[in-house]
Each structure stands twice: as C-alpha cells, then as structure tokens.
Amino acid sequence: MPTHSITNQKIINTLREIALYLRATDVPFKPQAYETAAEGIAGLESELADMYKRCGKKCIKGIPGVGESIAEKIEEIVTTGRLEFYAELKKKYPFDMLALTNIQEVGPKTALKLYKELGVKTVNDLQRACKANIVEKVEGLGHKSEQKIMRGIAFLKSNKGRRIIHDVLPLARHIVERLEKIDGVTHVDITGSLRRRKETIGDIDLVATTSKPRELIAAFKAIPEVSRVLESGNEKIAVRYNSGILGDLLILPPESYGAALLHFTGSREHNILLRELAISKKMKLSEHGLFKGNKCVASKTEESIYKALGLVWIPPELRIGADEIEAAKNNEIPDLIPYGSIKGDLQIQSSWTDGTASIDEMARAAKKYGLSYMAVTDHTKALAMTHGLDEKRLRAQGREIDKLNKKLRGFTILKSTECDILKDGRLDLRDDALRALDLVTVSVHTFFEMPEREMTARIIAAIKHPLVNILLHPTGRVVGRRAPYKIEMDRVMRAAKDFGVALEINGSERLDLHEQYIREAIKQKVKLVISSDAHDPSHYVNLEHGIAQARKGWARKADILNTKPCDQLLKALKRV
DNA sequence: GCCGTTTTCGGCCCGACTGTTTTCAGTCG
Numbered sequence A: 001m002p003t004h005s006i007t008n009q010k011i012i013n014t015l016r017e018i019a020l021y022l023r024a025t026d027v028p029f030k031p032q033a034y035e036t037a038a039e040g041i042a043g044l045e046s047e048l049a050d051m052y053k054r055c056g057k058k059c060i061k062g063i064p065g066v067g068e069s070i071a072e073k074i075e076e077i078v079t080t081g082r083l084e085f086y087a088e089l090k091k092k093y094p095f096d097m098l099a100l101t102n103i104q105e106v107g108p109k110t111a112l113k114l115y116k117e118l119g120v121k122t123v124n125d126l127q128r129a130c131k132a133n134i135v136e137k138v139e140g141l142g143h144k145s146e147q148k149i150m151r152g153i154a155f156l157k158s159n160k161g162r163r164i165i166h167d168v169l170p171l172a173r174h175i176v177e178r179l180e181k182i183d184g185v186t187h188v189d190i191t192g193s194l195r196r197r198k199e200t201i202g203d204i205d206l207v208a209t210t211s212k213p214r215e216l217i218a219a220f221k222a223i224p225e226v227s228r229v230l231e232s233g234n235e236k237i238a239v240r241y242n243s244g245i246l247g248d249l250l251i252l253p254p255e256s257y258g259a260a261l262l263h264f265t266g267s268r269e270h271n272i273l274l275r276e277l278a279i280s281k282k283m284k285l286s287e288h289g290l291f292k293g294n295k296c297v298a299s300k301t302e303e304s305i306y307k308a309l310g311l312v313w314i315p316p317e318l319r320i321g322a323d324e325i326e327a328a329k330n331n332e333i334p335d336l337i338p339y340g341s342i343k344g345d346l347q348i349q350s351s352w353t354d355g356t357a358s359i360d361e362m363a364r365a366a367k368k369y370g371l372s373y374m375a376v377t378d379h380t381k382a383l384a385m386t387h388g389l390d391e392k393r394l395r396a397q398g399r400e401i402d403k404l405n406k407k408l409r410g411f412t413i414l415k416s417t418e419c420d421i422l423k424d425g426r427l428d429l430r431d432d433a434l435r436a437l438d439l440v441t442v443s444v445h446t447f448f449e450m451p452e453r454e455m456t457a458r459i460i461a462a463i464k465h466p467l468v469n470i471l472l473h474p475t476g477r478v479v480g481r482r483a484p485y486k487i488e489m490d491r492v493m494r495a496a497k498d499f500g501v502a503l504e505i506n507g508s509e510r511l512d513l514h515e516q517y518i519r520e521a522i523k524q525k526v527k528l529v530i531s532s533d534a535h536d537p538s539h540y541v542n543l544e545h546g547i548a549q550a551r552k553g554w555a556r557k558a559d560i561l562n563t564k565p566c567d568q569l570l571k572a573l574k575r576v
Numbered sequence B: 001g002c003c004g005t006t007t008t009c010g011g012c013c014c015g016a017c018t019g020t021t022t023t024c025a026g027t028c029g
Helices: A008-024 A030-042 A048-061 A068-080 A084-092 A097-101 A108-118 A123-131 A143-158 A165-180 A192-196 A213-222 A254-265 A268-280 A302-308 A324-329 A359-368 A391-407 A431-435 A452-464 A489-499 A515-523 A537-552 A566-573
Strands: A185-190 A203-210 A226-232 A236-241 A246-252 A284-286 A289-292 A295-298 A344-348 A373-376 A412-415 A418-420 A441-443 A502-506 A528-531
Touching: A008 A030, A008 A068, A008 A084, A008 A097, A008 A108, A030 A068, A048 A068, A068 A084, A097 A108, A097 A123, A108 A123, A123 A143, A165 A185, A165 A192, A165 A203, A165 A213, A165 A537, A185 A192, A185 A254, A192 A203, A192 A254, A203 A213, A203 A254, A213 A226, A213 A236, A213 A246, A246 A254, A254 A268, A254 A284, A254 A289, A254 A302, A268 A284, A268 A324, A289 A302, A295 A302, A344 A359, A344 A502, A344 A528, A344 A537, A359 A373, A359 A391, A359 A537, A391 A412, A391 A431, A412 A566, A452 A489, A489 A502, A489 A515, A502 A515, A502 A537, A515 A528, A515 A537, A528 A537
Parallel strands: A203 A246, A344 A373, A373 A412, A418 A441, A502 A528
Antiparallel strands: A185 A203, A226 A236, A236 A246, A284 A289, A289 A295
8 A cells, every 4th residue: 555655755766776777787778767757857846646546547647758568567666665676676686776876977887897796785885895905906997087986985974955045046156257367268157957956066167168178277277166087078078176075167169169068057857858859850959959960950059059950049947858948939938037036035033033133134135146126034932043023023023123114225125024823723823913013924833743734724714814915935845955745735735826825935054945846836926025034134045046946937027026116016915 | 568650560768987997888968
C-alpha cells in the first residue's frame, strides 16, 4: 500500500542510479531516458505517492519524460515500496553508484571499474584505496587520477553540496567586477544556474571575451578569491574559490559570444531541445554558433540564434526544458516583471520583535534601496521566542509609526502585523487590534506536522477572516532546510481567489511560493505580492530573489500588486 | 526507454579538457 516514506527524492535517486548502471555497462539511449524522467519528477511540486493515490498511473504518465515503462516502475515503487528491476541491478553491482559518482572525476565507468578491480563499494572504501595507492595501479587510471579522486573526496566531505543563491550571487558579482577591470576584457557575464536564478547553485559559471586571452587567464588564476586552479586550457579554466564553491571561466572570441552565453546558461535540458530543433531544421547548434553545413547562420547574440530557430528570445529564468520552447514558437513568452520594479516591501520585522534594527532604521534603508513604502509586520504574541506583540504593544508601535510618518518625506510606513495563525485557524490578535492596521498579513509558524486536511482547513479559516489581506510564505518551506507542510494548495488558492486574499512570494531563504504555484496562481487570477521578510537593513536584496522567483513563475509586472504605488496597492488589497 | 511540423518506427546534443595513451576513453557542463 502507498506509504508516505516513498518520497519523490527517493524515486528520483532510484531512476538516476539505474541510469548510471546502464551507462556504466554501455547500454545505449536508455540512460538518457531514465535521467530525463528523473529530471521531470524533480520539477514536480506534489508527491508522486499522492498523485498516484489520486489518479493512478495515468497521472504519472503525464509527467514529461515518463512513458509506459517508467510509469510502471514508479507504480511498483509507490505501491510495494520496492522495485524488482533496481533490486536486481543492486544485487549484481552491490556498490554505492550514486555516492561514488558524486565525486568529481568519478563517473559510472570508473566506479564500476573500481568495484570490479578493487572491490570498492563506498566513498570510504575509495578513500582508503587511494591512501593505499592501489587506485593508480588500475588500468586506465594513474597517479594523477588517484590524486584527483582523493581531492574530490576531501571536497565532497568538506562541502554540503549546493548552496542557496542568496549566498552565491554576491560573490559571483564581485568576481565579475574584478574581471571587467582586466586589460583587454570586453565582456564578462554570469551564466549557468545563477543566470537562470535557480534556488540552489552548484558552481559559478562565467563567460568572457577579451582581446588578450593570456592576460585574462593569468589574472583570473591570481585573483585572491581563487584558492585552487583545477583545470586550465586555452578557453576554459576551472577553479575552486576560497568559500569552497567551484567555478568555471570560459574565454571566447566576440563573434561567438551569444552562442556561448546560450550554451553555458543552459539548462542542459533546454539546450538539448534547442539542438533537436536545430537538427529538425537541418542545422547544428553548439557553443560556437548555429550552423547550416559549414556556414554560420547566427552566433553573435542569443536573440539572433533564437530567431534563426524560429523562436523569440527566452529569458534565462524560463529555460528549464519544458514548455518554454513551444511558447516561444507561438510568441507567447510573457513580458516578465523587471528586476527593480517593486515599489514597497510588505513584510519586514523590526527590533520590536526579532529584527535587528528600529523601524526608523528599516525605513531609511528601504528608502535608500529605492522603495517608497513598507509594512511593519512584527510577529504576534503566540511566538513568544520572538517577543511577539500583544494588542497593547501593537497599539504603542502604531503611535511610533505615526510619529515617524510625519518626519519621513517621500516614504510611507504602513501599520501591519505578521499575525500568527493558531492551531485551530483562529488569529492570534483580537479583531479590534487588527482593524486599526493598514493591512493584515497572516502566517503559520507552529504545528507543521498537522495532517494535510487539517492544515488546509486551518489556513482557509484564516483566509476567510474578513480583516486578512495577505497569506505569508504559504507552504512553510525553507530551501535546503525545511520541507513544505502538507497542504492542498489548489483549495488554498481557490479560497484566496474567492475571498480576495493575496499570496506572498517570499524572497528570503524560504523562496515560498515555489515557482510552479506562482504560475498556477497567475492562471487562477489569485493576487500576488513579493516581500523581503527583512530582519535587517541589509535584507532588502531579498526582493531581487523574490522577483527572480516570480519570473520563474512567468509573472508579469501587472501580476504583482506591490509594483504599484502605495495608494493603489492598498486599493488592490481590498477584500472582494 | 521516450517521442512525433520528417516519424507509432527509427531516431536519440555537442565539444573541451585531462590523463593515459601514442589515438582515445572518460568526465563534465
């Protein structure tokens, strides 16, 4: 019977491991199919086990990259908890393929060879084998390979894998600034998952053009942020930065810059679709350009390449290898909300509760960031650990805001609250206190483990409360740290639509809503806002991450209410 | 194993770099 212990991640790992075993044994084409299916599942927001419960194999087959055979395998996993085909592979090759291939320089073939020759089953086995200098004796490997593998293992153990974009983007921009100053350099751009604004980043990919490649290569290797050079060719250098993150720099002639930008921005799946499209038009696409025979059709700009393929330019945030190509063919790519177009922040915490700065300091920082209003949304008393406000302190805070508003020019502070939704769906503050505010935001911070039906009812009860304007971080997730709570989002969205409550796109490390829900909310005409959840004056940059999230969800400026001036925003937040 | 503005069969993305080799296999993005 279906169990909750079968997570999507577990199924993804199983499919990926199967792909690796098949690759190791030179099975043609199937590995790609299993990887594509795993990728399709990774893009899902709902649990496969739940989908299967709801509508069986039919739903599973609807996932891109999943056909008859893999759908059957997923069915077997969610109903029995195991997969015979996988178990047989594991019996024949009882080593940890996923973990071993996670090591840089170790692919499926090397892992298999190490198992066959040395009996290596785990990363620890391999580390011991390297130390005993027996890896270099294996045919096809040598001393240098052994050294590389050893370093790869050390790196893996020191590093917890991908990092949240909030931590990586500032470093990447800093490196770009440094490289732009080097003599001869004409362009430097961030590419890869950072340019696509994925929520977690594995490495920093940069591309550059220069009239003096030797100088750039030498200068790049010498910048203080680089701790080790891993690879160095004429047009590609791979390094590790001091913070532990990996980075690549590609150096290219200006005439193929667009093709290179396109290629290294990815995603891999998007690139594959583009190349297949090129082939169908009797052309060939690579990082050097789009070619018809030997003739280069387009290469200087991304736009020219998309155009030659019969597509409009696709913003990087949408390049995931799903339906964006089809949309580009039909000229249906929306005009995405531009960065920097948020006029006011609707969630900030001050030192009245768990923020680091006074309301005054937060307001000045907001103004400096270019905003014209902000809502003060301190926590409420149920969250004792944040020293949450009760009715009396909230009134006192209101008086302070009145005073500040008289002093500030060209900036408005809105009285608000992040009112806790109690376990039974009631709110943490009395209605008379809420009525005195400019707007009311609500959110869940406790009892995350409630059953799906109860959690849904709890949140819908809060949405129905006539004074509520915004539901904050609607699914409760924190990237890399906390999974979303179980909730029927389709019902929550319908309630938000019916009662005129906006959903927040939280730009902090929560990145909640997920982009798939954003896209769905827009289709359903649910109101949306973006906020920073700033607890410190430096946190307004989270708005940029919130916008990125909205862009990934195909949002236009008109879809996000706080792109409007303050008076219009308050009007738009009015309940229906 | 998946998929369809060439297709329900016959295709399936492209190139740089490295190390171990003396022409290429494996890995990566």
